[in-house]
Amino acid sequence: MLKDITLGQYFPGDTPVHNLDPRTKLLLTVVYIAGLFTVNTWGGYALVFAALCAVMAVSRIRPRALVKGLKPLVFIIVFTAVLNLFFTAGDDILFQWRFIRVTQTGLKRAVAMVLRVLFLVSGTFLLTYTTSPLAITDGLEKLLGPLKKLHVPVYELSLMMCIALRFIPTLIEETDRIMSAQKARGADLETGTLPERAKALLPLLIPLFISSFRRADELALAMECRCYNGGEGRTRMKQLHMTWRDAAAFVLGALFVGAILLLRRLGI
């Protein structure tokens, strides 16, 4: 069922992680990624994994949800692993059969790359799992605020993102409804050759386009009726506030980076 697609993948909750300011979470995610890419020791990977588990435990995101999110990435992960495993040069050959050669350096690098991709994706998933898409948009807009000075249309961009996110569920619902209606008339969307299937999508896409145009029209009208005239001088109903929790989170983030740098220096 289309309804089961978790787009935006937000799991509502009331945990310290959920309640952090979205700006804090965005910045810390960037810090986390930067930290992850400086790691070059097994001790460092263990630390990143521990941090990931800690955030997961505090935000009460079930590991199963994370695993489910990682499933579509299996191909990329396997690809990365294979590429590094067989195409790394080195003298410490572990295994050789005709032109296939596995070196110890290659094996190590493959494992490290897989861990890196896994941790990278998991970290960003934790952000989207615990932060509603609207909060992320709000946070991004605030963070990118200084770019307004350079005439970057930050407000318009965030409004577009906001509307796009807002209408994803509506469009999914609409698609679901049109799909049901056409299936009820015997449309066959699941079987057939590729050209046949592409053609079978027409009864779905045409009504969807028509209704999207209609919705855009209605939304523009509704905005105009409420005297919408752009971002200038607009205030917000939900103000973002940094609290002691955010300060604490930043301190933890700093400790995380410090620990990674220390491990790197020590080479553990």
Place this chain on the structure above:
Amino acid sequence: MSLIELRGLTHVYSQGTPFEKTAIEGLDLTLERNATVGLIGHTGSGKSTLISHLNALLKPTAGTVLLDGEDVFASKASIRAARFRVGVVFQYPEYQLFEETVAADIAFGPKNLKLPQPEIDRRVAEAAAFVGLGEDTLTRSPMELSGGQKRRAAIAGVLAMEPELLVLDEPTAGLDPAGREDLLEKLFAWRQARQAAVLLVTHDMTIANRCDRLVVMSEGKIVMDGAPAEVFARGGELTAIGLDLPAPALIAELLRRRGVAVPAGVYTADQLYDAILALRGEGGAPC
């Protein structure tokens, strides 16, 4: 044998996630041929979920759907057969129109049935005639039609499949009173002519009281099932689950509360008229 039988039907959405929701639970229902059944219930009572099971669009979490005594979900072929034997017109069906001409859109269902072209043409003409779309309309683009005409074109698209059970979800929503009356008459005429079964999902009590049988849903369960007279006699219970009464039944109920002995089971204007006349005949001026 009854046409369709639901046994212990349960449907849970998004099972295993925080969004899990039980839409219908342990529901039993049989529908017979040649009858118009009204399905009423407030928003979110599970009506739409229920009808999506009738043509195998949704697979029940538990329970079975029997069509002529055979399990609809037995095989892919039986699922497909159910799609064609049970025609479902969803809410606001005009949004599903997509072809270049009205005729081509009505022909979409019969074409999927892989019928020969002359048979498709016959069905398109017949279905269009039933809903009152003229020859000249058939060659126009569905996007040029008025709201009411679009609705009728979409319904014709399902009628052209000549289903044994026709399910309509709020077929008259958003139509003006004249358009509503017109559409209903056409649907009743179609049912008469084809001796088919019709299931009407509605909020509108003036439609409900024209059905042969009424099924009332609340919280994913069937709470009442019977002739309109029986159902509307339990007016208090209906209003308690957030449903309206037809105007005559409401007047009768209000009169009863004022101590006028209007008999139970009055739900049409004629019955109310007779009941009040009878009371006057006994000498008691009603108000």
